Amino acid sequence: MSIKGFNSRAVHGGELYIPEIGNVTTPIFEDSTYKYPNNSKDIIADNTSKSTFLYSRWGNPTVQSFEGKYRSLEKTEYAVAFSTGMGAITATVLSIMKSGDRMLAINVLYGQTYYFFARKLKSYGINVDMVSVEDMNNLNIEKKDYKMIYIESIPNPLMDVLDIKKIGAYCRKNNIILIVDATFASPFNQTPVDFGADIIIHSGTKYIGGHSDVLVGVVGCNDNKYYSGIVDMRKTLGASPDAFQAYLAYRGLKTLGLRMERHNSNGLKIAQFLESSDKIVEVYYPGLKSGKYYEIAKDNLRGFGGMISFKLKGGIEESHKFIQNLEIPMPAVSLGGVESLITIPAETTHSEMTGEERKKSGITDNLIRLSVGIEDYEDLENDLYQALNKI
Incomplete structure (x- = not known):
């Protein structure tokens, strides 16, 4: 068989x-x-x-x-x-x-x-x-x-x-x-x-x-x-x-298939929630219909995953305050785990690039990367909401 x-x-x-x-x-x-x-x-x-x-x-x-x-x-x-x-x-x-x-x-x-x-x-x-x-x-x-x-x-x-x-x-x-x-x-x-x-x-x-x-x-x-x-x-x-x-x-x-179904579901809903916030300048997620690459994503992907990046209004201080007020996503590098993780790429994953290289790549100090885990969606949304309201 x-x-x-x-x-x-x-x-x-x-x-x-x-x-x-x-x-x-x-x-x-x-x-x-x-x-x-x-x-x-x-x-x-x-x-x-x-x-x-x-x-x-x-x-x-x-x-x-x-x-x-x-x-x-x-x-x-x-x-x-x-x-x-x-x-x-x-x-x-x-x-x-x-x-x-x-x-x-x-x-x-x-x-x-x-x-x-x-x-x-x-x-x-x-x-x-x-x-x-x-x-x-x-x-x-x-x-x-x-x-x-x-x-x-x-x-x-x-x-x-x-x-x-x-x-x-x-x-x-x-x-x-x-x-x-x-x-x-x-x-x-x-x-x-x-x-x-x-x-x-x-x-x-x-x-x-x-x-x-x-x-x-x-x-x-x-x-x-x-x-x-x-x-x-x-x-x-x-x-x-x-x-x-x-x-x-x-x-x-x-369990990759089972986990990815949840990552895909949570990721899309969180991206849509963040996009609706007046505290956020822009959201980067393949599954957003408003996104620059949405049509390409539909043609090349079966699901859009749990990785989201977004730019907060303000600079590095606002980004730090937002992350510090979160209760569920842990400030850490890496991604793809069952738990949600959050980081500022300019300080972590892309810190070895020069400031000019980051600027050319669009990696600003207010860019935040969120790896959405498999927690209950309602808990994730409520946590993001309260942290955004404290900025």
Whole structure:
């Protein structure tokens, strides 16, 4: 029987069942090394080598189970897990780009990704050009010698939406590798491989893990050439996740669909509530009909997620006062957990950008990013309402 439903695949995909034990869930294999050679008749092979497991930096059964579950949801043939999302990003890019190559990225990215592209890659002789989301969506791309285009499907922190369908078609036509960081969408709301993406990256710390208790990254692709290169770079950089990290992410994936339904519902209603407040200048959320990217979002997303950014009237002092008066959202970085989190990107996630870089990207001091959790909507709205009234 072929299991098709998202939640069914989330529960049953990638499971490691051992008949001699009769386990219901994948065990945590905290092994650093394994018997080698293993001449047992029915071995479970390490996907990275197609042979017996040898060393957990290379491959681990629990990690492999997480990768299998992720593959079933992302609809890719291959998956590689990492110790962090940045581990996934750096290893993937470095496995493909070489000195003298040129890549194109959007200029609104997760702060550490922006830092890696704008500062570090140049020292390796890799040329990085950046354009606005609008120019990327309109394919205002001057150079034609790009080896790679890198985008976030919903860029952090302004919640624009990339037209992956259009960009994917362009990349296929021009033989350009398309990498999509789809962290803010999650595999529940979007599968970029359907739109022509070659490689999909997630910070599994966010929606995939879903409980703010794990650091993990994961990459999916359909081409063995990319897969082999990424696996080799993971081994070389030592960015493999340990078994317990992988287990927490594997467990988080089982409820991803259920959680995302609530994130989507709460996110849309909170965005609409904030938009109606006279204390707020502007709200950034893919699902708002008044939003600049709403039509693109409808065409590229199945749901709009729980990430909202908005600008309060006033400056940094008003932003601090608002956050301090909240009772439910906790002031903290990261996102995608069951609990609501709130932060000021200029002070946290994008603090490594210069003031001029933030200004060009629209990241002002009064910009606040809210990760809406799965709490009861009425409680969230009431809390936001009372905090806004105290400004």
